[in-house]
């Protein structure tokens with residue numbers, strides 16, 4: 147299969163005068179097959195790229211919603227190896243970019259060489275470890291480059307311009323912009339500072355940027371895309387639908403699909 | 416960052432991007448004030464007048480006679496709030512004040528660090544939120560009450576194993592959300608740089624006093640220095656002054672729980688390398704990198720990680736570490752209470768038990784045991800263990 151690159155995906159959406167819609171799910175939440183169906187629903191409802199979480203027992207960057215999803219996925223037996231199998235299965239029905247979002251201990255424990263090799267072999271485009279800042283990323287970058295996998299980093303409001311330059315030098319695929327001062331989780335309103343941050347980054351670098359953390363409504367998606375972001379990442383708001391509909395999978399998938407269609411629509415204005 | 420915060424390959428700053436500027440700010444402030452005359456004079460004042468330093472290095476006559484060694488006890492249990500934790504909270508609390516921070520947060524397991532933080536928050540007039548796993552809240556009710564009396568808010572943590580590791584996750588999440596006005600007063604030599612270095616710095620007062628006193632009393636260095644290791648702060652505090660004295664054996668006692676085949680908290684004795692709470696160190700984990708739940712009778716040693724400098728001391732062979740089971744700690748608790756009239760914290764009882772083992776193998780030696788805390792907080796657990804109803 148010919149996997150689409152992030153560059154190509156952002157090019158594709160840009161020509162259509164849209165932003166990229168990037169939904170997130172934890173592999174194995176609530177179980178392997180259901181989460182695979184959720185990803186299918188993402189794709190059917192306009193996802194331009196995918197973020198797949200590999201669950202960790204101690205996710206410090208995550209709020210209660212993702213923590214709960216991680217616990218459900220761990221209870222269903224998810225591991226990094228099974229996560230890559232999950233991505234291989236995703237590759238049976240889509241070639242849009244797939245990024246893995248995890249914590250560094252999963253990578254370290256498997257061994258960097260093996261982790262990045264598995265990423266490439268199973269069709270992942272990029273890896274992002276939430277607790278791996280550029281200072282500690284030397285070895286990971288080496289393994290990523292060797293295996294032709296992209297390494298994504300984060301930037302936040304607290305990130306200085308100086309640091310931003312360092313980060314964008316190392317980062318490939320896209321820059322993950324953290325919209326809030328805080329952990330992941332649905333928010334009622336988007337901060338005006340997020341818009342400023344997007345503009346600040348855009349004035350420093352032309353790397354594509356996707357905004358995540360707290361993006362939970364079509365309105366938020368519209369706001370970040372209008373501010374100049376290339377993509378919008380939606381996690382907790384989707385996971386909340388999963389959490390609320392664990393007893394009825396049909397309804398869960400239907401609601402996730404409807405919500406995703408609305409989010410995708412919001413990237414078009 | 417000015418330094419990479421590494422001990423060999425261990426340590427580092429494995430944290431989300433949001434925290435990096437806060438760690439940079441903290442490192443800068445620490446480096447500025449650690450050698451600042453005014454800061455140190457103020458810290459020394461509080462250590463002396465408020466906390467009760469210096470603490471005695473007590474020659475334990477009866478225990479020495481029983482064990483056939485010269486045993487000295489470094490009496491950190493006599494400090495205000497009952498444990499060495501106050502050395503660090505005074506240091507960091509003062510630093511937070513100098514940095515202009517308005518709010519303190521902390522994690523706590525046994526509650527000793529929570530109390531020491533709540534105390535310093537009162538002293539320096541700052542609000543404090545203390546994260547504590549709900550399991551620990553239930554088993555350390557007395558300490559929860561003490562924190563609340565001091566005006567701190569205790570926030571029970573319901574995630575994960577609901578113990579120290581989860582309290583630390585939650586404190587980090589709070590800090591990620593409130594970095595601008597909040598200082599995270601981390602309680603041990605664990606976590607991301609600069610914490611392992613900074614907490615050790617504030618605890619080296621233990622080692623400095625010990626070295627001076629033992630040279631005065633014995634005219635020579637001890638054969639061994641023994642301390643318990645949770646996150647590693649009391650042990651590094653006393654070890655640090657002896658690390659360059661190669662003839663002094665450094666021995667760490669870990670929470671051996673039910674024994675290494677069962678549930679335990681003996682991270683250095685039985686763990687593997689991994690990244691937890693911001694640093695690369697030894698951790699207890701499964702084959703897939705998921706962190707395991709630790710177990711120890713002592714809440715302060717019930718932690719699946721350990722400070723990175725201990726990992727370095729372990730792999731370089733400079734310090735030796737071994738597990739002490741719940742049962743052994745319990746016996747040492749009773750022994751010290753009975754022979755010396757000193758009721759040790761369950762954490763410190765692990766060090767006493769290790770000293771007993773060491774004495775058996777090395778008769779006639781001079782041993783310093785760091786008695787990191789007093790045992791009042793643990794009498795309920797001991798009574799339970801003995802099947803006594805209080």
Ligand SMILES: Cc1ncc(COP(=O)(O)O)c(C=O)c1O
Pocket residue numbers: 498499500524525526527528602603604643644645646647648649650714715716760762763787788789
């Ligand atoms: C009395 C006492 N000793 C030891 C410890 C373990 O911590 P550390 O290894 O940082 O000294 C604790 C922690 O709560 C404690 O309360």
